[in-house]
Amino acid sequence: MTTLTPEKVPNPAARIARSFVRARETGILVAILVVIAVTTAINPSFLFSGDGWRDLLLTPAILALVAIGQAIVIITRNVDLSVGSVVGLTAYLTGRLFIDVHGIPVIAVFVIGALAGAVLGLVNGALVAFGKVPALVITLGTLYAYRGIDVLWAGSNRINASDIPADFLGLGTGSFLSIPYLAILAVVVMLVAGWFLRNRRGGRELYAIGSDPAAAELYGLKVTRRILTAFVLSGASAGLAGVLFVARYGTVSSQTGTGLELQAVGAAVIGGVAIFGGSGSVYGAVLGAVLLLTINRALPILGIQDFWQQAVVGVLIIGAIVLDRVLALRLSRRLVAEREVAA
């Protein structure tokens, strides 16, 4: 954000502190901390027990990965509704790999899963970028198509934990220094994606495309290629999430991942990623995912029947976009006022 009048900034530390307080992400972080604090006050084992601490970090990992990819796509003023089906398809692929290829190295499974997701994302991206048709329609189409492929392939087969090597399942529940592996992986992906979006030309251009596609094209940005990249990244992160799903839960059916797309879009929106592109960050999306799932787990402890959790999610999403709207209006009023003072 640039202001027209140079402000007096005493030192870099204060500046960083101020931008931290002002950041949209801080609000969500505070919300998460409040939820955790209140829930822990009622039932200390929510935080202060081995399982509680682990679930706190582990549960959001898969949704967080999907939300990272979703945020990247939404920033370009597109949307990827096919992620739930991509997760389902790559989860089944992961299971099949373990069954059909004996002794396949775990790292190979991760690579194949992410690549398969990337290919599915490439199909989305190619249809959107070259066909110049709205992503909402294309990815709604591939949501159905990918799920159909999954159902044709899997049929009524289930993949069970007994089909999966124990060391791979260990990855899903194990931890390093009491931080679950899956959470570490999600954080690493988040940091890399965050760095790419903030510091690399390819990342900055995604914001430019999202805030004004026509201007980006006129300016000479490679819009087609960037949008393609965004969808490939979203597909790859969903593919990775599919692999993690198997590690975490061990069972896969042809319905795995159904409905995840709306949760991922919801997480991104709660995290301050504007649905019309051009603003937001993957940090926000990940925090949004954490808030969503932490509230889900907190509700029963707070004495609210867990049947109501979806209603709370809805209120949260609506609250987040109303808040963003209010903040945007205030910002634009302030900028107009500053311009008038300058003139």
Next chain:
Amino acid sequence: VTDVRIPTAAPTRTYPDYSRPLWQRWVLTRETAVIAALIVVAVVASATVQNFGTPVTLGFLLLDVTPILMIALPMTLVIVTGEIDLSVASTLGLSSVLLGVLTKAGWPIELAMVVCLVVGLVCGAVNGFLVTVVGLPSLAVTIGTLALFRGIAVGLLGTTAITEFPFFWQNLAQQRFGTSGIPVVMVLVAVLVAVFAVLLHATPYGRGLFALGLSSETAAFSGVNVARTKFIAFLLTGLISALAGIYWTLRYGSARGDNAVGLELSVIAAVLLGGVSIFGGKGAMHGVVAGVLLIGVLQSALRLANVSSDAINIITGVLLILSVLSPRILGWMRAARARRRRRQP
């Protein structure tokens, strides 16, 4: 700037191409293509799939598509204005649960139905308020209300189901006219189709919807009340979704919190397949009806041919993608032909 290529897809051609003769403009349309596809699929299915061309199959086909067909009508209005409503299936679920809960509490079912419809209107009003008054994007708002309305439905009933409904109403939802196989409920559907077709194509309100979808600023300057027009469209999706919820409950004899989860995507797929532009400003009711029936016929025929009903998703998906890509591909072919002609004078 005159020649801006907008990357996120501007509509290829929003206005009728007046250089073509009148009959071409009337006959060679997206809607005709969908209707032709519907006829071809129906004929091929009757000839090749055993038992497809029977009254029993027709009856079940029509009963099955009825909720999608009902909701597709107001959804068309919303999409023509350039907005979208993802919360319809949740409104359906909420209405279904309310019908069950109130009937079980001893209310007369007719009164419970009225309450369901009113609640549907309220759901639509919430969406409409957030979109038109607060000014939020409908995609984000209705993802939120999708979760909210479904959440209330599940919250009210949990995972239990209510299956006790008066025989008269349950029977009415499934009854056919004599041996024709045509369900009685099709009378209601036909009336709704007629009302919405007239509303969209033959009233000032409908013209306003198209104007708004093409450019809401121009529409506002031309005297269209943008907020009110959109608000009414959202009210109608809420109302009809609740009506579909009542039908769903009676047809399957079961009120559950998770009734019709994911139906919103089927509805939108059918509407877009029927030739309504996702950018707004373009579409016709007969195309939408044909789109819904096309998906219904495909599903019914493939199910009879023992293809897994979920695998039919592939066909739905591919059809949807083709339906938006086809104008683009035709445009490329036309451009290529024009280039060739220029090269060989």
